[in-house]
Amino acid sequence: MDVFKVYNKESHFKRAQELLKSDSEADHVYACLELRLCIEAIVYQTLLHGMKSIPKNIIEKWQPPQALEMLTKIDQFAEGKLTVSVNLSNSLAPPVNGWILLGERKMPTVKWLKKNYQALGNYLHLRQPSKVSTPRKTTAKEKANSIAKGLEDLISGNLLMCTKNSDIKISSCLFSPDCEGEFFFNAATIKSGDEITCHECRSTFIAKKENEITSFSSKIYDIECSSCKKMLEVEDSKIKSLEGFTCKYCQSKHLIRVDYSVALSKDS
Structure with missing residues (x-):
């Protein structure tokens, strides 16, 4: 399955750009929608690519900010930009030249995603009666143009990566028998002192790692x-x-x- 075709981020971004050329406010609102779909496509490409390795709770999150935030708990490269290159040199010392670019993984940060995904959504609804007489400080066109600039570089990302399934561990929440939530972590990268949060009740637990065995205790x-x-x-x-x-x-x-x-x- 070609995840880049299933979730075509470029098409949504291009449609948003065309809509923003219009003088119609209605078109600007649709541009906000297309940019939200573009953001969803960027995140969902990674989720679809790693579906067999990523916990079901992450896959089932329909909002990208929550899904990406949960993904960062098990994958240290889940957000931000990452360039992968290889070198065919036989030298033991790191070569300076001759690197072959395999691709670039380009993902938004959780902080950027939370702020801007929600900001675009604000323009997809009618104004509340209590606010309808007060004009917005930022028009849909201004907001969409601003967010589009941040998305433009992410569109060219052509590499998808995911953590090995064997490294991902899932634990039932320790907060209470009544909590049906889970928290998960990457056994290969987790360190003593790392904090893990239950996705359901938001309780925080502290990791302790000794002799490759990881245990958790409640935050005090x-x-x-x-x-x-x-x-x-x-x-x-x-x-x-x-x-x-x-x-x-x-x-x-x-x-x-x-x-x-x-x-x-x-x-x-």
Whole structure:
């Protein structure tokens, strides 16, 4: 199966470019859609190429930002650009000349993808009644042109790579028997101290590697008891579940409160 034909990133990008030449705002909205399809094609090419090696949870993610973020947990080269060349030299020292380019793997970073995939999606819906009287600070054409510049170099990527299946390990979430999530890691590259997150409950676990055996423990926070002022070790799972905790020294009970704040989006 030719994944480059199944997910033709070039065709979506070219259609977006043509639509952006128009003076019609409706065409600019469709350009945003084509750029989102282009982004999906770039990520899905990698997923389709490595379908037999990549965990099912990643393959089934329909939104590229989440899929790529999960992929980076097992593949250190999942994001960014990578050039692969070979050399036929028999010298033991690294040769300077004679390198043959095999191809370039060009993927967006997770940070760029999250920001811009969502930004394009904002133009694919009608404005909410509370915002309809306020014009957007950035037009669909301006936003699409800006994101297209970032995509332009990624289009020429012609190499797909994936981690060997034997290196990918999957573990059930350690947070709670009720959590049906999993986390996965690359056994060949994981190091002690690396953090792994369950895709379902978002609990964080710390890796410990000894004699090629990897184990995990819950992330621990040092928190001062508000009553006796002694330091307590509180598991990450208790923080995220808002479960609360009791001081083991003075038995004071602590509640966990989540504070929310908002800021005005630049795309408003």
